[in-house]
Amino acid sequence: MTARWTSRLLCLLLVALVTMNTSELAARAAAPKSKRGKQGTTASTGPRNYRSKNFLIHTDMPPEEAEELLGRLERMLKLVTAYFGRPNRKIIECYVFKEPRKWAPGSVDPEGLASVLAGGGVTKTSGLTSGARFNMKSIVYAGADRGTPQHESIHAYCAQTFGRTGPTWYSEGMAEVGKYFRDGDDSVQIHPGVLKYLQTTPHKTLDDLVNSNEITGDSWQNYAWRWALCHMLGYNPNYSSRFKPLGMALLQKKRNVSFNRVYGPMAPEITFEYDFFLDHLVQGYRVDLCAWDWKTKFKQPLRARASVAKIEAGRGWQASRALVDAGSEYQFAASGTWKIARPPETADEKPQDQAEEEKADETPQSTTATKRRSTSRRTRSPRSKSPQREMDEVDGDGLEDGRGKLVGVIFNDYELSEPFELGVFGTFTAPMDGQLFLRCRDDWGVLAHNTGVLSVRLKPGDSPVPLKDPREDARAVRPAGK
Structure with missing residues (x-):
């Protein structure tokens, strides 16, 4: 890259940073503090702004619900950053809709609003990259249910922290795992509808999950299978030591790193435990306590000695x-x-x-x-x-x-x-x-x-x-x- 292009890229990055920080400061200034120390607009109609240490939320939720959501997001992010070992260095901006059809026309990104009206959510990320360097800004659009804001916020954290979110199976699977994170509790505690679906549907194969050309936002059913695989690999001591480094490598887009390269020789064991997990899936299930013992040596019992x-x-x-x-x-x-x-x-x-x-x-x-x-x-x-x-x-x-x-x-x-x-x-x-x-x-x-x-x-x-x-x-x- 020539000196001219390097200088131009640095200027663009500086402009992007100034623009992002200016918009963030403007939103912060427009949001006077509420009684609990969070910030909310004083406008009597339309969405209000609420801010915590790591989040800026624009929402039409009642104040008590908005502040409760901020608390949940902060607790989740604390666990997520501890898992990945990378602090959150940039405010995560979210539009959270309780009644999306009542928002004023043109007041929000139409693509984000359309995703929410369709019953889902989306995280839109833009910015500049140059080799391993990047400066990304993500904006979350989500309905006000108890799962979507957390799911999309994990996408935003990964995009702003690593510059990308990884392949679909990992990106969506970990976003689902992360939204269920609870401090000190590794058990399965998922949405009852997701649980029933996984309990009553033929298993999606490991190969279909990690080697197909699936895209993000396809269906909640596919998200459920990705959650199952990531939860099993992340909490099972037979595979967890490789799963986190694999995820970090995928997020950093390292060369010659893939699921098959990392877990290829263990595919029969993973398939067995993945199917066993799904066959016995209930709320409260602990993958770590039910991990299969592949190391113990077996032999025929002796007649003389028990x-x-x-x-x-x-x-x-x-x-x-x-x-x-x-x-x-x-x-x-x-x-x-x-x-x-x-x-x-x-x-x-x-x-x-x-x-x-x-x-x-x-x-x-x-x-x-x-x-x-x-x-x-x-x-x-x-x-x-x-x-x-x-x-x-x-x-x-x-x-x-x-x-x-x-x-x-x-x-x-x-x-x-x-x-x-x-x-x-x-x-x-x-x-x-x-x-x-x-x-x-x-x-x-x-x-x-x-x-x-x-x-x-x-x-x-x-x-x-x-x-x-x-x-x-x-x-x-x-x-x-x-």
């Missing part, structure tokens, strides 16, 4: 370390107790995983576990960030409704058997070859509240030294009169 696995009540399927053969019988004995949280009466989820229970009922021949009344004791949940819940302390037989029971499943070549019931003590017949995984049966959305660990011992059914019932040992050491 294999031992520690199974936590607060996690999904966990490796038993035992390889099993289809049609072979195995002994099991589960020592200890765990505590399971009672579902809240207002929860939308079913009190237990009925689908899994139905699958267990379909294969009664695979299990011959000894059935006994479980030991149950009520306590309270120790978790401080969520409402205190009543807890039931049970052994591996669980409660009468099936919650808290030790259950198993066989994994082989990215396929799962039907889950089957175990309990405290007994035998089971393996329904297929593969790796045995175990868990505490409970609704997938409440696992985070559960505590406790069972020690599960496994042996082949023909072992010369059979396993003992752990409850017999407990009774033998119990003091007299207890």
Whole structure:
């Protein structure tokens, strides 16, 4: 680039900066402070201006709603900037419409208004770029619902901070993830309509998500699939360490960086966990607690010595370390107790995983576990960030409704058997070859509240030294009169 062109580009950048800062200062000056320290126009009709540290909002929302929105946007942006590690250095300007048809003609960008009238929103970005340097200004146009302003504001932050928002699957997926960010809560908490759609619709494939020529603003249904992929990759410890660097590289448009290059060798594992996530999706689901164990080594249980696995009540399927053969019988004995949280009466989820229970009922021949009344004791949940819940302390037989029971499943070549019931003590017949995984049966959305660990011992059914019932040992050491 010649010195003349360099000088001209610098002048243009200076003019753009002065223009943007002047318009921002003018808007700030025209917005006297409200009682809460935010700024709002004193005009009696039309949209008002509200300002916080990082946002300037033009809206026809009532003052209390506008200030509540500012608070939500600031809290969200704090989490977003912490995730990306880049502070917000420029005011994010938003037009937020409660009754868009009542705005005066010509008072707002027609393309932005049209997007809102169509039921969505849009972020328009303009500016100058020169190689890795850029100076971008984004303006958000969004309806006043509880999700769109957050979604579009994340686009604005990325565009103004990185100069771009990345490929569609990442841009829209992360905007959806970001709008649901909550401090200290990694669980699924999404719009009920989105949840129902994902629960009842055949899965969109991984290849369709990351390798198709989809465009932004296509449909909320496509946004839902992008959210699912980004949420799973972002919170699953098997993939999260690569996901953030991938996102930063995509935002900075680094060469030779793509989803396939970063995750290509892991595609079978990602596909399995993506489908598993969608198959069990409920409000409260924790991807990190249900991540699949790909690292544990499995081997055949020895006849002379039992294999031992520690199974936590607060996690999904966990490796038993035992390889099993289809049609072979195995002994099991589960020592200890765990505590399971009672579902809240207002929860939308079913009190237990009925689908899994139905699958267990379909294969009664695979299990011959000894059935006994479980030991149950009520306590309270120790978790401080969520409402205190009543807890039931049970052994591996669980409660009468099936919650808290030790259950198993066989994994082989990215396929799962039907889950089957175990309990405290007994035998089971393996329904297929593969790796045995175990868990505490409970609704997938409440696992985070559960505590406790069972020690599960496994042996082949023909072992010369059979396993003992752990409850017999407990009774033998119990003091007299207890």
